[in-house]
Structure formats: structure tokens, C-alpha cells
Amino acid sequence: MEHKTCFHCGLDATSANITYDDKSFCCNGCKTVYEIFSANDLTCYYDLQNAPGATPKEVAGKYxxxxxxxxxxxxxxxxxxxxxxxxxxxxxxxxxxxxxxxxxxxxxxxxxxxxxxxxxxxxxxxxxxxxxxxxxxxxxxxxxxxxxxxxxxxxxxxGKKKTDRSLIYKLGVAGFAFGNVMFLSFPEYFEVGEYWLEQYKHLFRWLMFAYSLPVVFYSAQDYFISAFKGLRSKILNIDVPIALGAAVLFIRSSIEIMLDAGSGFFDSLTGLIFFLLVGKFFQQKTYTFLSFERDYKSYFPIGITKITSDGKEASIQVYDIKKGDRLLIRNEELIPVDCILIHGNARIDYSFVTGESKTISKQSGDKLFAGGKQVNGNIEVDVLNSVEQSYLTQLWSNDVFKKDKETAFTTLTNRISKNFTITILLIALVATSYWLLVDSSKAINVFTAVLIIACPCAIALSAPFTFGNILRILGKKKFYLKNASVIEQLAKINTIIFDKTGTITSNKDASITYVGDALSLEEESLLKSTLRGSNHPLSRSLYELLSDHNIVTLDTYKEHTGKGIEAKHNQDYIKIGSAPFVGHTKETATLNTAVHVSTNNQYKGKFTFYNAYRKGMSKLFNTLKTDYDLAILSGDNEGEKDNLKKLLPSKTKLLFNQKPEDKLEYIKHHQTEGANVLMIGDGLNDAGALAQSNVGIAISENVNIFSPACDAILDASKFNELINYLKISKSAIKIIKWSFVLSFIYNIIGLYFAVTGQLAPVVAAILMPLSSISIVIFTTICTNIIGRKLK
The missing domain is CATH 3.30.70.100 (Alpha-Beta Plaits)
Known part of the structure; x- marks a missing residue:
């Protein structure tokens, strides 16, 4: 009978005799799946890999x-x-x-x-x-x-699967077998005749064979499965040479003891698998540790406003939120925890979570989910659960918001690992052919030693371990990157663009004066209540300046990006923002940033801001000018132009009265001319520019600005350290390159001894995982050294 395999899952379909569309299936379940895929034009599922499916199980009533x-x-x-x-x-x-x-x-x-x-x-x-x-x-x-x-x-x-201890079990079996096989091999190693008696020789050899069986068919099964799947898909992955080397050792050793031609290589075989698994265990543990550091200890510098029991407002970090706390969520702020709406008009945008930009109205008493963004003024909520930092990490790194930023070194690592296997197989075949002609007794040792010693694991580990440690170090220094690819992008930056207000200026140190008609208590209360809902840096500064008033719940609230805010309470109507926005057409040129106010369509006056620039700004720009093109794009007027010319390098481009869309187009234009742009803004008006840039950094100053548009979040207190962060990104790339060099040197030296027949397979099996471990140690030490250079 002709042998048939299932087109869907690859199992034996000879006896089933089920055919559909000229294809054989092992059961009606696989046939049904194929019919479903075929009916929905999804048959290219089978083009990506041969027989990739699994036989569907009977689940009636199970769920x-x-x-x-x-x-x-x-x-x-x-x-x-x-x-x-x-x-x-x-x-x-x-x-x-x-x-x-x-x-x-x-x-x-x-x-x-x-x-x-x-x-x-x-x-x-x-x-x-x-x-x-x-x-x-x-x-x-x-x-x-x-x-x-x-x-x-x-x-x-x-998804909370039971802890996977399979690697530990496999490592234990391999270690137990390796120790016993080595012990049984000692008499032959030392040629101790009195113990290596003729009647025990065969027993010891068959015992070594027995110990090797669970090692080959259990401990090493992942390597064989991975190699088989790779070959079935016509892909030579990094497990192919390992599986081939182990198979050759086992088959050759088994033939030797069966034909009584020798004791075989069971010591080398069990040692190979044991040390491979030791290396794998070490790598797994180290990478898990780095992931833990990244996910749970790299807290974002996001502040949230907590309303205390006496009604006062205090800014706390998100991981200090506890169940039962009352929080103030402003316009455009992210809701960091699951909570219940208490006061305010909630209109929630869950595109951060779902990817769909659809807003939903909520009433008092409704549950609000973490990840939503309030887009209709401020609301007050009661916390149901404390924040889970890993969830915020997941939201920020959501694939919905990822841009296609393929990185050179990720591609380089994959390309090296892919081509490495082909090269090593060719070297093994050529070297073995040579020794078969010169000294056939060394051929098997050369073949296995080459396959074992030359593994691209060390090369493949360089980038993830280097970047993982850099992410952790930068996180501790209050510079938070979305993912590892941001490091590579930072290393390639040649143009840096800054927003002005809230980015190079400090909201806390700004001074404000008011010129105009006096505001009544009702007007001041309405002004403060309106400013309370905004996260714009000027709004936050002005809100802190105004004296305490009775906060009122607004009937309507709307923030116009780049223009201003309008709100209504009972019969009173207020507009805050630029002169044209509030309807003031008689405004004369001013040298400073100003916020104008009108109530009930009557112009009242303006608050003038005297900017205080961030500490170390001038020194930072003068350091950056040697390696980067610098520009400042501001939505404000040109009042600060003369001051900035005195403070900043002469070649710095200064552009004012820039709308959000103007900033985006400016970046896009320079990118078409070959610029790799880093944009630094406050995360609100600059969202489009941050998304368009190669790397977008949002400056955070105890404000809950958490945008998927940015690639990194920088604590405002570390603004003057920007040059050091850029240097670290370049150093990370150098570390990876040196790791590649070390890996190649190791492989060249190892291959020399292997090809010349001077390297025993068991020694190669020990050296291979040690090379991987040495790369991890090298990258960790180097990244920690450059991390210590940061203050």
C-alpha cells in the first residue's frame, strides 16, 4: 500500500483513506480544517511550511x-x-x-x-x-x-501556564547519565587491567549505552525536533549541526559496542548534551532576569494626581497608587488603573488598547479600564486595583503602534546565524573527507568536533544581552526606552529637533504676570477649574500659580491642540489660549509667551510667561553641535528668539509659530533628504512629530503624558544627560560588534583544533556553552562599565 502523509498535520494517513481535493488526510478533523481554510481563501497557510497543523481535538462541552x-x-x-x-x-x-x-x-x-x-x-x-x-x-x-x-x-x-521545568528535568537526566558514563569509562581511560576485567567490559559498555538512551531520546529531543522542523521547511537552523553531531556520536558508538569494536563515544555524547543544556539553562536564567528588570523595575516617570482626604491635590508616581485612592484624570491623560468614575464628564478613547479610535461616554458609577484616555476635561475616579507596571509596558509596546523600523544589527545577527550553519557543514564535510584519506581513525572525531565547536549561539546572544542590559541601566537612570530597537535607532541619529515650551523650558521655574481687567472670584474659579483639566505645560504652570478656589464641575470642555481651551459652567463661558483664539485682534508684538483669557466673549487680559530654561541647556547644545544638526520648533511667537540666539550655538535653526502639522512636515522633509531625526517634545502637541521622527522622546515632568507616539520617555531632571544617553547607544553597538569579533575568533581557533584532529568531542562540548557564557559575561561587564559613567 502506498504510504501517505496527512496534508494538514503530517501524520500517517495511509490507513485512514480520506481524500479531499486530491489531498490525503489522517482524520475528518484535519480534512475539516483544510475545508475551512480553503473556503476562506487561507490555503497559503500550507505554503509557509509543510504540514504545519495539528489534529483538532473533540471539545464538545469542555468550554x-x-x-x-x-x-x-x-x-x-x-x-x-x-x-x-x-x-x-x-x-x-x-x-x-x-x-x-x-x-x-x-x-x-x-x-x-x-x-x-x-x-x-x-x-x-x-x-x-x-x-x-x-x-x-x-x-x-x-x-x-x-x-x-x-x-x-x-x-x-x-496564559498562566504551570511553571515549565522540562529543561531542569532534561538537565538532571543528562547530568546523571554523564556522571555515570564518565565513571564507567575511567578503567579504560587509565587502562587499569585489574578492574577492567574481560567479564565486566561488555557489561560496562552496555550500561553506558543504556545511560545514553534517555539522554538522546529525552534530554536532546528539542535539538532533534528543531532540526527536523527546520529541514522539513528547507531551513538550516542552528540546531541542525548539533543534532547531526549527536546523532553521529550515538550511531557510531552503538555500532562499536554491538560489533565489539570499541567502547564508543558515550562519554562525549552525554557530555555534549549536558553542557549544551547547562549553557541553555544559564542563558534562559540570565535573559529572564534581564526581562524581569526591564518589565518590573524600569518604572516610567509618570505622575498622577491623587486627591487626598482633605481635598488637596498631590502628584504621586503611578506605582504608588493603591486600591481605594481617589485620582484626578485630566484631559488627554491615560487612565493607569481599573477604576470607578465618581465625578465629571467621561469620554474615553480606548484606541491605546484596541487600536480603534472610537470614544465612549461613561456615567458616574461606570467602570473604566486601564489604558483608556480621557478626552473631555477632567474626571475623578476611585481606584479598584493597584497599577500593574508590566501592563503599562505592554500597552506602550503594543504592536498596534509599532512602526516598521527594521534594524541593521537584528538583520545582521539573523543573516550570520543562517549562513553560519551552511559554512560549518561544508567545513565538516571537507575536513572529514580529508581525514578519511589520511587517517580514517580521526575522521569521526574531526567531524563531530567541528559540528560541536562551531555553534553560532554566541553570535546570536550578543545583541539581545547587550540591549537587555542597556535597557535596564537606562531605566535606572530615568531614561525609558520602548524596546531594544530604539537603541539602534539612537545610534544612527544625525539631526535633533527640540520643542520649546515644556521641553527646553522648565514649567516649575517660570514666572508669570497678569495684565488686564481684574477677574471676579467666579471667573477665577472657572479659570482654575478649566486649567485643571489640561496637561499643557503653560496650563499646568498657570494652574499652580492661581490661588485656591472652589473647583466646579464643567458642563462642557474642549481643548483645541495648538490654540487653546474653551469651557462652560452654568451660564458662564470661558476661552483660554492664543489672542486670535479668544477673539483679541488688537494684540501687539510681545517678547514673551502669553496666554489670553476671555469670559462670555469679553476679553479680560493676558498672563505673560517669563521662561526659565532647563539647567545645563546651553552646555548640552554646545556639546551636541559637533555631531548633530540642531533645530528648535516652537508653537510660540518669536519673543524668545534673541534670548535663544545668545544661549544656543549659532548654527541652531530656530522656527516659531509652528503648528503641530508644520512640525511633522518639517521632519518629513528632512528625512527625505537622508536625515535620521530625533524629536524631543512634551508628548501632547508634538504627538505627530514624535511619531514621524526616527526616534521620538517625550519629556516628563510629573505629568501623566503617556503616548504611543513616543519611543522613549525622559525624566525632565535628566534633560542635560541627553548627550550621555546618545553616547551609550553608540557604545552598545560597539559592544555588539566586539562580541561578533570575539565569537569569530573563538570559532576560528576552535575550528583549527577540530579540523586538525586535536580536539576531542567532549572538550568541544564543554567549550561551546562556555563561549556563549563568556559572551554574556563580556556584554554584561562592558554595559555595566559604560553605565557607571552616568551620574
Missing amino acids: NFLENEKIIEQLLEFNNDNIQIVNLYIPHIHCSSCIWILENLNKLHPAVSASIVNFGKKTARITFNSEKINLKELVLLLSSIGYEPYISLEDYNV
């Missing part, structure tokens, strides 16, 4: 618990009106086909609006319309195509 509203509420990451988001752990995710089909779920069901796969964690974050498909139906849909999620009911959570 009935997903009809329970309380359980659903705990499982969902986001649940508002008809939009729900769930993050599911899917164990079967293993290849590019899996990513492709899961990120195209919307083609299987139109109710799914977005699906983002985290390949490393094997999770899929799915956004769906709960009116058209509920959570149970979504899980059943995934199960029907072979991607059944794992859901833990013990803690009512998703």
Missing part, C-alpha cells in the same frame, strides 16, 4: 464554563460595550504558519478585529466584537482549526 459571566470577566483583559480583548496561551504555536493563520482570524470570522501573536510566549491577544461572537465561540473556533488554548481555572486566568 461550557465560558458561559459564566463571572469567569468571563476574570479572563478578559478588556471589556467595554461590545469590544472585548482576551490574551490566550496557545501551546501549539510553533512556526510561521501558526503566526500567519492566527493573525488572520478576521478572515475566518469577521467579528475578530485584531489578533497579535507573541511567538516567544505562545500567546495570541485577540480583539473581538462580543455581540457577534462570544468568548466560548472564539475558543471553539480556535480549537476547530487545531489551536486549542490552555485556560487555567484555578486562578481564573489565561
